[in-house]
Amino acid sequence: MWLVQPPTMRGMSLGAEPRRASNGHAAQRALAIVPAYNERDAISTVIDELASHAPGVDVVVIDDGSTDGTSAIAAEHGARVVRLPFNLGIGGAMQAGYRLAHDEGYDIAVQVDGDGQHDARDIAALLEALDADPAVDMLVGSRFLGADGSGFRSSRSRRIGIRIFSALLSRIVGERVTDPTSGFRMVRRSGIELFARDYPHDYPEVEALVMMHAHRLRAREVPVMMRERLGGSSSITAGRSAYYMAKVTMAVGIALLRRRPIVEAGDESPVRAQNSL
Ligand SMILES: Nc1nc2c(ncn2[C@@H]2O[C@H](COP(=O)(O)OP(=O)(O)OP(=O)(O)O)[C@@H](O)[C@H]2O)c(=O)[nH]1
Numbered sequence: 694m695w696l697v698q699p700p701t702m703r704g705m706s707l708g709a710e711p712r713r714a715s716n717g718h719a720a721q722r723a724l725a726i727v728p729a730y731n732e733r734d735a736i737s738t739v740i741d742e743l744a745s746h747a748p749g750v751d752v753v754v755i756d757d758g759s760t761d762g763t764s765a766i767a768a769e770h771g772a773r774v775v776r777l778p779f780n781l782g783i784g785g786a787m788q789a790g791y792r793l794a795h796d797e798g799y800d801i802a803v804q805v806d807g808d809g810q811h812d813a814r815d816i817a818a819l820l821e822a823l824d825a826d827p828a829v830d831m832l833v834g835s836r837f838l839g840a841d842g843s844g845f846r847s848s849r850s851r852r853i854g855i856r857i858f859s860a861l862l863s864r865i866v867g868e869r870v871t872d873p874t875s876g877f878r879m880v881r882r883s884g885i886e887l888f889a890r891d892y893p894h895d896y897p898e899v900e901a902l903v904m905m906h907a908h909r910l911r912a913r914e915v916p917v918m919m920r921e922r923l924g925g926s927s928s929i930t931a932g933r934s935a936y937y938m939a940k941v942t943m944a945v946g947i948a949l950l951r952r953r954p955i956v957e958a959g960d961e962s963p964v965r966a967q968n969s970l
């Protein structure tokens with residue numbers, strides 16, 4: 694159960710006393726991490742929609758060295774903004790957000806892209822799903838699971854790439870993965886602990902799922918609607934698509950070879966068991 698916080702409390706620092714939901718359970722504190730690089734056309738809508746549709750969730754915009762006034766617009770719209778001193782890329786921006794979520798004791802973190810592709814209306818359903826399934830550490834919003842096939846499903850060439858990674862990931866984790874490149878994902882504390890320590894840098898989404906699996910943390914997909922970006926430009930241009938495919942494929946291979954926690958089947962995840970950075 695998470696606490697729905699009045700809008701006036703958004704972004705305020707919270708006391709050490711654990712707050713209680715009406716059913717007596719300790720309330721969960723959730724943080725939306727909004728990575729943004731030159732998103733002046735979209736960032737105000739993203740923040741306003743979070744305020745309207747996810748009022749109990751705190752928001753931090755991680756401005757990844759933007760030069761177009763993104764952080765000023767975000768601050769005008771009431772968001773807390775962390776400005777990185779220079780462009781770290783999406784992975785560095787997200788790890789900064791997870792680090793902040795870790796240090797400030799958040800229970801849940803959700804990535805909401807600053808380009809407007811992720812719809813804040815889906816956050817309530819993600820929170821419900823996480824609350825309902827304690828065995829799950831991460832929920833990934835999949836644009837391919839919706840019953841009616843509506844919403845933005847990316848270009849044809851990108852969908853081919855997504856299918857290749859879906860097949861690879863499904864084999865690795867042993868269950869069906871449909872949207873491994875989706876950035877719309879929510880983690881509970883176990884995921885925050887892991888990603889505050891270590892998060893892939895370039896095109897991190899697929900590799901982060903392999904990391905979860907290697908640490909015996911469980912991810913599950915839930916249907917969401919995605920939209921086209923509201924403006925600005927994508928990091929995945931036509932020319933960078935080939936690099937994306939090669940880099941992510943190699944990174945997944947290397948991630949599988951990397952030292953991983955030694956645990957026996959049925960043991961608790963070391964990330965869950967050992968709680969500090
Ligand atoms: N382009 C870019 N985006 C970044 C960077 N750092 C953070 N971001 C943010 O990360 C989020 C995801 O980046 P996108 O370029 O939209 O990647 P994507 O959503 O996988 O690709 P599209 O579907 O084409 O939009 C956006 O909110 C960006 O503003 C960066 O260095 N470059």
Ligand SMILES: [Mg+2]
Pocket residue numbers: 806808810922927
């Ligand atoms: Mg995008």
